[in-house]
Amino acid sequence: ERCKNHLAEADTSSPVGEVNAKEYVTFISLYTRGRVDEVKFGDLPFDLKAEFQHNSKWAENGQLYIPTTGFNAEEEAYLSEICASILDVIHQLFPPTISPSNEPSKLPSSEPNSMPSSNPTSIPSSDPSSAPSLMPTFLTD
Numbered sequence: 488e489r490c491k492n493h494l495a496e497a498d499t500s501s502p503v504g505e506v507n508a509k510e511y512v513t514f515i516s517l518y519t520r521g522r523v524d525e526v527k528f529g530d531l532p533f534d535l536k537a538e539f540q541h542n543s544k545w546a547e548n549g550q551l552y553i554p555t556t557g558f559n560a561e562e563e564a565y566l567s568e569i570c571a572s573i574l575d576v577i578h579q580l581f582p583p584t585i586s587p588s589n590e591p592s593k594l595p596s597s598e599p600n601s602m603p604s605s606n607p608t609s610i611p612s613s614d615p616s617s618a619p620s621l622m623p624t625f626l627t628d
Contacts, residue, residue, distance in 0.1 A: 490570035493517040505552035511539050534576045542569045544609040557598055 497514035498506050508516055508528040515535055518526045525531050528539070543551035557563030 490518060490574065491555070491566065494553065494566075494570075498555045502546070504555050506555055507546075507550055507552050508539060513552065515573075518573070519581070523577075523582055532576075532580060534579065536572070538569075538573050538576050542572060584614060 493514050494519060497510045498504065499510060499513070500507070512525055512528050512531060515531060523532065523535065528536065533541075539553065540551065543553055546552050553569060554562065554566060556564045585591050
């Protein structure tokens with residue numbers, strides 16, 4: 488739905504309902520939240536230009552365009568396919584980040600920490616670390 492909203496927002500010239508190559512540049516900037524912010528179609532990354540050319544229709548004036556709305560189920564499906572295809576290319580250019588978990592893991596790490604402990608325990612470890620402790624513990628009888 489975000490894609491369709493951005494297509495409609497980028498459609499600023501006549502004929503209404505058709506995003507041409509110049510408007511496609513604006514659409515890509517909106518859809519990528521400014522991560523791709525070019526002025527000319529020719530400056531877009533190759534794969535985004537190819538998506539426009541591959542998914543466009545021919546207008547009566549001989550220019551390529553992407554429709555901004557679907558008037559029936561077939562056109563809506565076509566528009567959804569275009570949006571999914573463009574989003575795939577955007578994800579290739581800018582892979583989505585995986586959100587960190589809300590809580591730290593309750594399990595110990597499997598790798599030793601190279602930093603010495605700032606709060607060492609009073610009991611020696613059965614598995615000594617490779618890095619010295621800032622405050623070593625000493626055993627006394």
